[in-house]
Amino acid sequence: MESSILAAASVARASVPATVLSPLFPSSRPVVLRTDVAGPSPAARAVRCRAAEGSVLHRLDDEMFNSSEVIQWESGKSINSIAAAQGIRIRRRCRPRYPSEGVGADRDVPRNVLEQIIWDKEVEVSQRKAKAPLQKVMESAERAPPPRDFVGALDAARRRNGLPALIAEVKKASPIKGLLREHFNPVEIAHAYEKNGAACLSILTDEKHFLGSFDNLETVRNSGVNCPLLCKEFVIDVWQIYYARSKGADAVLLIAAVLPDLDIKYMLRVCRSLGMTALVEVHDERELDRVLKIDGVQIIGINNRSLGTFEVDTANTDMLLRKRGDVIRKKGIKVVSESGLFTPDDVAYVHNAGVSAVLVGESLVTQDDPGRAIAGLFGKELLH
């Protein structure tokens, strides 16, 4: 068994260095194989067995995980109890493996839109993984065109215009507003955005709730746009990050409302190993404080929209920057104000609050000419 673990480990060594990625848990999450203890715990033994079955191994730096985190995983605590301890209210779809997670109706029914999306996403990801196993997707990620510098493009655009850089979103629909644009051609919209000064593009890939697709991401990437691309996905599994890279994404969104700290740390690491940027999204103070404790976060998105209630308030960006702007600036982290921005006043408001960039979908895609709409949003033409 040991020899097959080592054999599998050598397969993955190319990507990253002392932890195991195992499908033992609901999504592929890191589990440290501890070599400093007399004998492996039952969970670690199980991991070894899975590893021996041929799952892909990843090695990460030990110092990344403190021992209590390791023990959390090894103790077999459910993802939901770990998440709840961090204030995360979005539950993963329950597995019978964890009887402590509730029974009956409460267990089987998602409690809000975000939870519904995440539950659907788990089914979708496991189906996609069955068709394209991680190892295959990793190989095709290696063959993808090299990643572009997402943060660099934002910095350059901000310097050029003296305004927050624009991440313009290719968005067909949303769960609450429904269809945003009847005639929807992602490539046409992407080119119009780029021509009118967008620094980066955000491509929604969730099919069920946003009518997006990975095909859109791939076609836009192959259509000759130069802007770096953010894969706007509900990431719950590192498989999705490799998949996004294989389709040409330069950045991915990591939503703190659904990801425990350890997942964020691990996913940041995977992004870095692929040369991608992670835009870590928060909505409230608790999520922001969690994210500020994680090393290596370069760019934070403050979502003005609650993904639980879908209510929007642009004052959220201002409020969080008033409270935590000092720490954010000290750490050199850039902030993107996301959602609900419609007018030059809205942009000026979040600019004054201290953001480096804005992420805008609805107010652009709902207009006849989404490219021309950019000058309307900023109150002037943006330099390309």
Ligand SMILES: O=P(O)(O)OC[C@@H](O)[C@@H](O)c1c[nH]c2ccccc12
């Ligand atoms: O269309 P708006 O209000 O301009 O918002 C764009 C973007 O911020 C929003 O689509 C978004 C922000 N975070 C998300 C997470 C998942 C899906 C969508 C989003």
